[in-house]
Structures are given as structure tokens and as C-alpha cells.
Amino acid sequence: MDHVLLKELKEKFNLVFHDVDLLEQAFTHSSYVNEHRYLQLSDNERLEFLGDAVLELAVSKFLYRKYPQVPEGKLTKLRAAIVCEESLAKFAKECRFDQSIRLGKGEEHSGGRNRPALLCDLFEAFLGALYLDQGFEAVETFLEKVVFPKILAGAFSHEMDHKTRLQEVLQRSGDVLIDYRLIKEEGPAHERQFWTQVYFNGEKIGEGQGKSKKLAEQAAAANALNQLLD
Template structure:
């Protein structure tokens, strides 16, 4: 931990206790928790931030999850396995795991990022979670990485398999819109069809009285996600 301040050292030890893994090279963990906005504010220090570790962690994560569900669910076809993996490794799922580990409290963020809610932002938390995986992989190898990943995502895998997990397009849309728009996002049920036991809901998502997208689902929640998915494609264009 040479060259790290005592305050940072103490925070890293606290985080190691939370994840139940002690790094051989604590600088890797510090780098995993350092956002580019922090490094940019201290350019003279030439600090390393977590984007490269995130890149590596993303690959390790994909391999571990693919290996696990491939062996666990032997009767599932390739298409179903792909769908499950996508749900497990999506931004929203990873950010939720990051929140459980309180990763946001340990991030090194620039003042601007901090002021705009960076510690709770889904994209930043998701990236940091992957960066930590990358750091653990370099420091301890694939077995330790696998233990960390499955220890934090096993419940998410089960929810995905049981159909209890949806890709969180609503959160992605919210974050994208809020970057430069002060108006809230609203979801409105515009129509319901079918009997109570087999009902379909039709929802539109609005921002500043503009319809951004429409969606259909067997529940209001599913229809809202479908509408948000459509809206995302339009807004991103």
C-alpha cells in the first residue's frame, strides 16, 4: 500500500472486509475504485483509473457466467442461455450487486461527478463492479474471480432463469434523459385488453408531454419496460 494515503488505505481495508477478499496488490483495488473523473482532476499525479480493468472484468464475468449456466442448465438451448446471460450481466443487474456491496461509498470520483449523483449512477456502479472483477482476476486468478462473481450473482442467475428478471430499460432511459432534461419521465397505461387471467397492457412513456415510445406486456411493469426500450432507441438516435 506504499504511496497511498492512510485514509484511502483504511477505506480499502474496509472494502476488502466487505467482499471477503484481501488483495496481494492493494493498488489494483484502488485503481478499480478510481473513476476517470477523479483522475482527470488530478492529472499531474498521472493516476490510473478503472476503465482498463473494467474491460478485462467484463470478459472474465462473461466467461464465468457462461460456464456456470452452460453446466447448470444442460437442457437449455443456446438461445435461452444467451438470454439468461444477457439478463445477468446487464448494467442494471451489476449495479444492483454493486449497491449491495456499497461500492458507491468507496469510489474515488471527481467533484463534478460527485455533485451530479455519480455514487448512485447505474452505469458508474456497473463499471466499477466489472473493474473489481478485473482486479481480482489479476491479483488472485480465475478461481477467486469465480467465487466472487457467483457469490454475488447466483441469486440474479436464478431470477433470470425463473423469469423474474427483466432488462431494466427504464433506468437506462431515466439516466439518458436526465443528462440534459429537467422534465420527469411518465408512464401511462393507454389500454387494457383481455380477461383478468390473461390481460395485456399497453403503455406509453412521455417526457415533457412528448410520447417517446409505446410498449405492450402481460403486466404493467413488462409493458413499461417495453415502452422504455422503444424510447431508448429513439432517444439514442
Template sequence: MHRNLDQLQEQLGLRFRQKKLLQQAFTHSSYVNEHRMEKHEDNERLEFLGDAVLELTMSEYLYNLHKEYSEGELTKLRASIVCEPSLVHFAQALNFGDFVRLGKGEEMTGGRSRPALLADVFEAFIGALYLDQGLEAAKSFLRQFVFPLLDGAKKPQVQDYKTQLQEYVQQQNLGTLEYRIVQEKGPAHDREFVSEVFMDSQSVGMGTGRSKKEAEQNAACQALSKIRK
């Protein structure tokens, strides 16, 4: 059963002016499909908006934090944060899964802890908060609850996306993974690698990095997000 959203507001020290927005952020499409007569809205449009708000606020945060970083380095760092496994980590830290309204089928198959669902709910919540109280409120929330999770507000903790991807593919029996370095750019002292990950010969992700290892991790991160959806 999902918990009352008043409990969540109390937990976060927030009070939504438009409670319908908060409710929508935590409403999965499976719930809407099972309650068609009640005219609920799912969180997919809010997720779209929240993704953009997260990109902007995270960009500003990293821009001010790492003045020594180049545009390319900032882009990679942001990608490692605004990536499904990180969003799932944020949602789990705030117990967001407890508050989602799900259809019975989704509930029975463990939807409340499904990574793609948790990542979507986190983005939808950010979108709802932005619409309800503006950009500063969204920034304030992230400063309080999310930035401290980023390894002392410096670099994000290194996530082993390759292992996560391997475990997920094995659990779901999806096939065999293979990583290929498809491009090397730049001079020897400033090399950049492009890695592509294939699942049974089908490309499922691509990533760049200063080392082959980093490129493969970023490719795995993209693949995780893609195949879970």
C-alpha cells in the same frame, strides 16, 4: 465521501495482494483528471477485462446449471445477466458506490449513484480480482455474492427493462420511444422475433426473443446500456 477500501475487503472477506489494483478499480476518470500530478490510473482498462471475465464465468455457470438449454437460450439468459441494469443491482447490493473515488464535479452531480458508473465499477472490480488472484478467486466471489441474487441461482429475475428505459428517457427528456418487430424467423412452433427500439426515429437498441414481448425487453436492455453511456 468515499469509504476506506480496507472496509470493503473486510466486508467481502478478501485481501488483495496488489492494493493498487483494488484502488484502480474504484477510481473514476473524473478523479484522475482532477489529480493529474499524482499519476493515478482510472478503472476503464480493468472494466474491459472484467467484462470478459464475467462473460466467461457466467457462461460456465449457466452451462452447468441449465443442461436442458440450447445455445440460443443460454446466450439470451447470459445477456439478461451481463447487462447494465443487472450489474448495477450487483454493485448496489455490495454498496460499491460508497467506495468510488470521484472528481468533485462528478460527486456534486450524483455520480456515486449513476447506473453506468456503478456497472463499470463492478466490472472493473472483477477485472482487478482476476489480475490479483486468478480466475478461481473471481468465480468464488461470484458464487458467494452474485449467483445467489439470480433468483435462487436459477433464472435471473425478470427485469422490466422497458419500464426502466421509459422512465430514464422521460427523466432526461430524450424523446419518444417506439418499438418495431423488424424480423420473424423460424417455423410457427419455434418462432423467434427481432425487435428494434427507436428514440425519435433513431435506432438505440435491438433484441431477440421467443415472443414479441421478450424481444422488446432485450432491445430495451441494450438501449439502456447504450444511452446511459
């Protein structure tokens, strides 16, 4: 087993696998298995099949609980933006999983170690292995470090981020009235600027500026959040 991986999992995520074979399988690409048939290894594809569903539920549950007022259509769009090849490949790289996967020579030479589809599968296979080894809550704990903070920071949806978060924060104290007021727009059509203020139960709590009404509202919500959460 790759000792760098074991060390990093322990240090970064406080993770120690009971069944290291499972972890090893998650980091074994089919191209490696094909080039070492005599070793009779298993590749990570079945773990990826399982991990895909584990991730889907973990993200769905997180979104369901975190955004109690957001309708299903928006949740589905947001989930699709999170659980997609591009995002998962990034997560895999951030965890430095790309350094530890075992590839065949052909795959290595053709740049497989940086291929988004391969990295995405690797990330899912790792989650599948973690789920089998330690259960669903361990997967959630891992995602709380790697994925969930990015969702809350609005990395996956310009629409969902600041405005939704602001609504979340404010409605903890019951029904709220939040409104955004466009107070000024200036400049020629191709570089027009908008200024917006956000009001909470009639009181101004933030203001922002942007190239569209939407962006100005986002900026105002971000400004309000910064002041509220300080």
C-alpha cells in the same frame, strides 16, 4: 486506500488483495484522475475492459454447467439479462462499492455515485482487478456469493427459474417425464385465473395458480420444488 472498503471485503467476502494498488485503481473514476493530474493516477477503464470479459466467462461457465439441458438461445438471453448495466449496477450497490469509488467533484455533484453506467463499470473493474490479483477461481468464489444465487432464484428470467430448476433437480436420477396439466380456468378475460398441476412420471408433485398458463406452471413448479427440497 479506503479502509472501509478493505474491511468490508475482508469481512463480507474474505478477500484480501495482494496488490492494493490494483484495487485502488478499480475504485478510481476518470473524473478523479482528471482533477488530480499531478498525482499521475490510472483510472479504472482498462480494468473494466478486462473485467467485462472475466464476468462474461464466469457467468457463461456457470450457466453451461448448471443448465445442461437448456439450449444455446435461452442461455444467451439469460446471460444478456445478467451481464447488463442494470444488473451490474445493482450488484455494485449491494456490495456497497458506490461508497468507496473516488470521483471528481463535477461527477459527484451531478449524481455520478448513483449513475448505473458508472456503477456497472465499477463492478466490472473490481472483477478485473480481482482476476489479475488472484485469478479466475477467486472471481468465481466472489460471484458465488454475489451473483450466482440470484440466477438460481430466477431473478433474471421468469421462464428459466422454477420450471428449469425443477427439471434440473428431477433429472439427476436420469430421464424424466415432467408434464404440466391445466386443470381449471376461471374469471372474465381481463382477470382470468389459471390452475395447473405438475406431474413427475405420472405422479402429481405440485400445483399452482396464476394470471396466465405460464405463470400458473411456474407457480406449480415452485410449489413442487419447495416440497422436494424441504
